[in-house]
Amino acid sequence: MSEQHRSDLEQRVTALLEAHDPATTDRAEFLRARWEAGLAWVHFPAGLGGLGLPRDLQAHVDDLLAAAGAPDNAPERNGIGLGMAAPTILAHGTPEQHERFLRPLWLGEEIWCQLFSEPGAGSDLAAVATRAVPDESTGEWVVNGQKVWTSSAHLADFAILVARTDPDVPKHGGLSYFLLGMREPGVEVRPLRQLTGEAEFNEVFLTDVRVPAAQLLGAVGEGWRIANTTLNSERVSIGGQAVPREAGMVGKVAQTWRAHPERRTHGAHRRLLDLWVQAEAARITGSRVRQQLAVGAPGPEGSATKLVFARLAQELSALEVELLGEDGLRYDDWTLSRPEKVDFTGRDAGYRYLRAKGNSIEGGTSEILRNIIAERVLGLPGEPRVDKDVAWKDLPR
Amino acid sequence: MTAQPIPAAPDLDLLPSDVETDLRRSVRAVLAKTCPTEALVALADGSDDVSGPAWSGLAHDLGLAALLVPEEHGGAGAGPREAAVVAEECGRACAPVPFLTSAVLATSLLVRLGAAESLARLAEGGTAALVVPAGTASAGSWARRTGVEVSGGRLAGEVRGVVGLPADLLLVPVHGPDGPALHLVPVDADGVAVSTHTSLDATRPVSDVRLDVEAGTPLATGDEVTAALDHALATAAGVLAAEQAGLAAWCLEQTVAHLSERRQFGRVVGGFQALKHRLADLYAEVGQASAVAAHAAAALAGESDVPVSVAVAQAFCSEVAVHAAEEAVQLHGGLGMTWESPVHLRLKRAKADHVLLGSPDAHRDALARLVDLAAPTPEAG
Numbered sequence A: 001m002s003e004q005h006r007s008d009l010e011q012r013v014t015a016l017l018e019a020h021d022p023a024t025t026d027r028a029e030f031l032r033a034r035w036e037a038g039l040a041w042v043h044f045p046a047g048l049g050g051l052g053l054p055r056d057l058q059a060h061v062d063d064l065l066a067a068a069g070a071p072d073n074a075p076e077r078n079g080i081g082l083g084m085a086a087p088t089i090l091a092h093g094t095p096e097q098h099e100r101f102l103r104p105l106w107l108g109e110e111i112w113c114q115l116f117s118e119p120g121a122g123s124d125l126a127a128v129a130t131r132a133v134p135d136e137s138t139g140e141w142v143v144n145g146q147k148v149w150t151s152s153a154h155l156a157d158f159a160i161l162v163a164r165t166d167p168d169v170p171k172h173g174g175l176s177y178f179l180l181g182m183r184e185p186g187v188e189v190r191p192l193r194q195l196t197g198e199a200e201f202n203e204v205f206l207t208d209v210r211v212p213a214a215q216l217l218g219a220v221g222e223g224w225r226i227a228n229t230t231l232n233s234e235r236v237s238i239g240g241q242a243v244p245r246e247a248g249m250v251g252k253v254a255q256t257w258r259a260h261p262e263r264r265t266h267g268a269h270r271r272l273l274d275l276w277v278q279a280e281a282a283r284i285t286g287s288r289v290r291q292q293l294a295v296g297a298p299g300p301e302g303s304a305t306k307l308v309f310a311r312l313a314q315e316l317s318a319l320e321v322e323l324l325g326e327d328g329l330r331y332d333d334w335t336l337s338r339p340e341k342v343d344f345t346g347r348d349a350g351y352r353y354l355r356a357k358g359n360s361i362e363g364g365t366s367e368i369l370r371n372i373i374a375e376r377v378l379g380l381p382g383e384p385r386v387d388k389d390v391a392w393k394d395l396p397r
Numbered sequence B: 001m002t003a004q005p006i007p008a009a010p011d012l013d014l015l016p017s018d019v020e021t022d023l024r025r026s027v028r029a030v031l032a033k034t035c036p037t038e039a040l041v042a043l044a045d046g047s048d049d050v051s052g053p054a055w056s057g058l059a060h061d062l063g064l065a066a067l068l069v070p071e072e073h074g075g076a077g078a079g080p081r082e083a084a085v086v087a088e089e090c091g092r093a094c095a096p097v098p099f100l101t102s103a104v105l106a107t108s109l110l111v112r113l114g115a116a117e118s119l120a121r122l123a124e125g126g127t128a129a130l131v132v133p134a135g136t137a138s139a140g141s142w143a144r145r146t147g148v149e150v151s152g153g154r155l156a157g158e159v160r161g162v163v164g165l166p167a168d169l170l171l172v173p174v175h176g177p178d179g180p181a182l183h184l185v186p187v188d189a190d191g192v193a194v195s196t197h198t199s200l201d202a203t204r205p206v207s208d209v210r211l212d213v214e215a216g217t218p219l220a221t222g223d224e225v226t227a228a229l230d231h232a233l234a235t236a237a238g239v240l241a242a243e244q245a246g247l248a249a250w251c252l253e254q255t256v257a258h259l260s261e262r263r264q265f266g267r268v269v270g271g272f273q274a275l276k277h278r279l280a281d282l283y284a285e286v287g288q289a290s291a292v293a294a295h296a297a298a299a300l301a302g303e304s305d306v307p308v309s310v311a312v313a314q315a316f317c318s319e320v321a322v323h324a325a326e327e328a329v330q331l332h333g334g335l336g337m338t339w340e341s342p343v344h345l346r347l348k349r350a351k352a353d354h355v356l357l358g359s360p361d362a363h364r365d366a367l368a369r370l371v372d373l374a375a376p377t378p379e380a381g
């Protein structure tokens, strides 16, 4: 089966490259042609940039195109759009929403951010207080509230938003999911500086922002269920591509070790080899998760991937700072910057050490991930709940 | 020092085939019947009603003694992936069978050296043991530790800490006057004395072998022996990782099951977050161990990336198995300390497996060379 798909895809890639020589074709034009050929994300349906094929074949397409010098769609600039908004819109959107949003999202013409967390709702995402109220006269929704830690809000054209539409039912039931225009009046984005010195994320204030009825995703009150699609996609997208041995943080540390024989100690050697083995185990596990997804049998291993990744990134980057000795005490740049993309392994060791601290917080903390594994995978009892049957408006806050 | 590039990792198929899934089901069914907990526990008291039936179920009913024996010698002609499936189930069941030591380690060595006659015997359910000390990870490390010599036409000496006995046939590597050689010695030959110790892991006994026998013609000599030994030890180490992954998975499942029932403070103990988080971490480790073991088996089957894959598998899976067993003992509370509970059997097996074919430290040292992460030189620091 898979061999047939592969050779079929190879023919399509060849045809695309013949009709649009990357050397002479304008970038945007090439990307549009790639979309039309169904080679944008092969696991999406035909007509929406895909061919309905197994997901893991995308890596093969990407490799072939990269080898031919074709431009990519700068996926690192729109990670939330590609990794989280797109699968959620595909799963829960109307045909009109598919038509309107997926193509510009994939082409990178519209950048997305995620308006989930709030000052009072982080780990407890179902506690969001941002209100969306229908305006009977226009059919629009009127949104008021405050979001926080919003990565890339300063670059974004659209946001996936979870807001409260019914305060009179228990908290999980009263949420709805919206696609909100970030350039609309009433959206105010203020940078929030991180411990690295840069400001990847923001505070977002929403004051009487109007969202057209056509930009409600799914049904009113379905927001919690849909948000879970988003969060699951986030976990899956981490194990989404094959990575070579010694890629990422472990490669940085290994290079540092090789470059500085004079700084080696036996204790550090032991830690390094231990972490190298663990990184290889994480890489192999990610590769198996990918293979399971491709045959349509997603294993629950996916939920453990991020947990392991975060711990390893933190231990490896910490070791690197120590290995570098006095050089590890230098920092490259504290100037406030607003990066276009998140670069976990870019810059210097000190930056990597600090940025890695976010890995166990963003996208669900490691504690919350452990709860998810324990309860949903291992079937252990949930935490005692005081808010289960209480209307949201009556909860103490 | 010349830096070599680190070996690239091939893209290996890590999912089980239908054949492997069926094989797993049959092995699990046989072991469920033949390895009851009470019988396993009684092993350390000297009563053995379990090894015979368990091996007979695997070797005769399922034909697994001959799993790796080529078809032309009467075997199944299967490879490391299938062997890993069987080993994983043996790890789960803590089965007291010579599958790893005879059907994998000794058999791989005999296959490499083309020992037709011995292979035919193994295919019929006979067993063989490699006479090297436990902890041997490579032909190099064995050469430093063996005590058997050939002189005056006799093979004489003692090897301590041999696993895989009782067995019908001894495979004895020696460093003779003409370099390495491998001798085959029937265990019932005159001048063979095997004394079996009380072992930490009663499900896999440890013996001392004393030899004073006619040397005869060795099965093989020279570099051929070294290469075949390295290959067999790597195969066994990769397959052992699957045993360790299976053992760890059992520990996790039993612990989750126990903590889902045990009540204290008016609640199911498994609902306490401190324990849920430990189990979630263990779940992540166990899942990784299974993937890493599958990767080693696939590497062995494809004969690509074998040294790195096996070293990673041993360094990782040994640690996970011991950690899983230690967590299982702790989280079973007082029950975990009892003789009757099956949990301690896994702890003992896991700790013994930890040293069986090279410790994680030894495999990490090997990796340091393989992937160009050299240790500090004496003058550094």
Ligand SMILES: Cc1cc2nc3c(=O)[nH]c(=O)nc-3n(C[C@H](O)[C@H](O)[C@H](O)COP(=O)(O)OP(=O)(O)OC[C@H]3O[C@@H](n4cnc5c(N)ncnc54)[C@H](O)[C@@H]3O)c2cc1C
Pocket: A113, A114, A115, A116, A117, A121, A122, A123, A124, A148, A149, A150, A151, A152, A201, A358, A361, A362, A363, A364, A365, A366, A367, A368, A371, A383
């Ligand atoms: C770099 C970065 C980028 C981010 N980008 C975005 C974004 O783009 N969009 C967005 O919506 N959000 C974003 N976030 C927010 C992120 O999702 C939240 O920070 C996270 O979910 C944790 O919520 P909190 O910060 O409110 O912590 P809290 O929920 O207040 O948690 C505080 C501590 O308590 C622990 N804790 C809480 N509840 C439990 C429990 N039940 N059991 C055990 N421990 C518990 C937590 O693990 C944590 O250690 C980003 C965060 C970071 C760090």
